[in-house]
Amino acid sequence: MNNTDIKRITPKNITDKEFFYGHKACAGCGGSIAVRLALKVLGERTFAVLPAGCMSAVGFIFPQMAFVNNAIISTFPGSASMASGVSVGARALGLKDYKTVVFAGDGGTADIGLQALSGAIDRNEDIIYVCYDNEAYMNTGIQKSGLTPFGTKTTTTPAGKNIHGAQSFKKNMFEIMAAHEIAYAATASIGYPQDYIDKINRAKHTKGTSFIHVYASCPTGWGIPTETTVQIAKEAVDSGLFYLAEYQNRKFKLNKNPKSFFSAKDYLLKQARFKHLTDDDINIIEQQRDEKWEYMREHWK
């Protein structure tokens, strides 16, 4: 999992060319940052497949098409299978030196798109699947998804006296992907852009299926100032509520292992979606975090 055999892309040599612009995403959209950076790394010989979700909704409104490279919207459950078809179809026609990438949200990945994604990994399709995780169905108006964290107030998990928001924890997508013995999987955050770029680059140079789970903040859905998008995505990692890791060749690697965490409480309570959390709720969140880190530190050296 070292990147020494790949030419590193850094702020000094990353292309000035834009592949995703003129779209209608909200101010401070983390998902659009994830798409923009990934395409700068992948380049123009890329087919992008996007299921229903924020990035397809804001990028493809006829006649204003926001992708410079080839791009197509898939059905909501069918992004991994359409991308498979694109990849295989192009190969069958004799095309060489191209990549197929999916940009799907958390619901499109962990819920409705999981079956097709599992099938694509099983076939080891030569595709990169990027899940931009803003932790709810944002495009439809902030409803709970399988990646919505415990305690989150969404429009379908209201925070009231009886129930304090979402009652389930985030589905463990990264390890579900790894359990497929996928060619390459990683977690990333738009708060750590160099790490994210490195991982997209690693995926670009991986034969077979890659999965990158990128934490992508959403000011609209999270209730944060738009200018704090990148900062909050960094704090999610620093507080230990998200983590940066890779999986390849049956080995896990923790890319960042902080000695101490940024305050989870501070991270949570600056967001409108967590404002209602009690100390007990936060204790549950911290306990779950600590158990996870204990496991990761022991098993993912």
Added chain:
Amino acid sequence: MSNKKLFISGDEAVAIGTKLSRPNVISAYPITPQTVTVERLSEMVESGELKAEYMHVESEHSAMSAAMGVSAVGARAFTATSSQGLLYMAEGLHYASGGRYPIVMMNANRSLALPWSIYGDQRDSLSLLDSGWIQVYVEDAQEALDMIIQAYKIAENKDVLTPFMINLDGFVLTHTYELVEIPEQEKVDEFLPPFQTPNKMSFEEPKNLAFSTTPADNLEYKYQQNRAMFNSINVINDVDKEFGDKFERYYGGMVQEYRCDDAEVVMLTLGSITGTVRMIVDKLRDEGKKVGLLKIRYMRPFPEKEIIKLAKNVKAIGVVEKDISFGYEGTVFTNVNSALSKIDNAPLSLNFLCGMGGRDVSKSDIYNMFISLFNAVKGEKQKRVQFINMGVETDE
């Protein structure tokens, strides 16, 4: 020189027709009674006689999603399904036709749950008449094979660019063996050139496809889709002729008439039951009765013109179908009556619902349908919608 003939099932005929059409990618998920088709295709890919990629997708929804991806880069896609699988990919059917991806799909007509049944009827495909796919119903294995080849030619026509569903009755056609003439690959290649489409992603001319529209633009897309479907009528007829000229088998295009010239009573059919009805027409003709048969080949586009032309000269029309739209009548019957409503002094029409869940329809059943039509012509009151071969008496 006599052409090569093989004793094969309908499923195998579809597989051979597909191989001869040189698809680039096959994406399919197994479902009874389609399975033999995809088994044969996977064997052909393994042996190398079919140079295509075979994608083992995890569901019918993904079979269709993958086929759209294949088509969206300008490659030729094939898939096959049946019944529950067809409905599982229903979202993709509308998507493929809206995206103008000329995918060709075989559908083994099978009953829909509940109750579960693996046997044949036509409720699966008929419930998706509005999905924007060309739908043809074949009568035998030969027609199934030939229609796969024709399907690509029609679907990929630049004025059509519409996906194409070939329907064959589950088991009755898919698993019944017949002597089938196999066209020569060289002649098929002359007939069906490689797929070319402007509607694709490429690195020479990058595109954003399958996009959104606002209410200001949506209707124009739907209008064009409808136009493309109507455009396909001429293409269907031209391709039928071109195919016949080359392979010496003509199917009649939108419909196939049998002994209709001076007929007073005509039965309209869909699929494999046509053969049985043809026998009864001969029997009744021998008895001096003026009867005929109109095999509806295409349900979409609908052969309205052909039905109207026929209806102007007959006294009664029967529609026999393996389908029902609950709370109304058979879907084919509704479509036929819609055509009849456009002429003055339309003939009377009766609907014979039968064969659902694979129930047998015998020659005497069909004979009795004709008798009912003659009785209606004589002025005797007949039920407009008749359930054939019900196991119980009803007090309707």
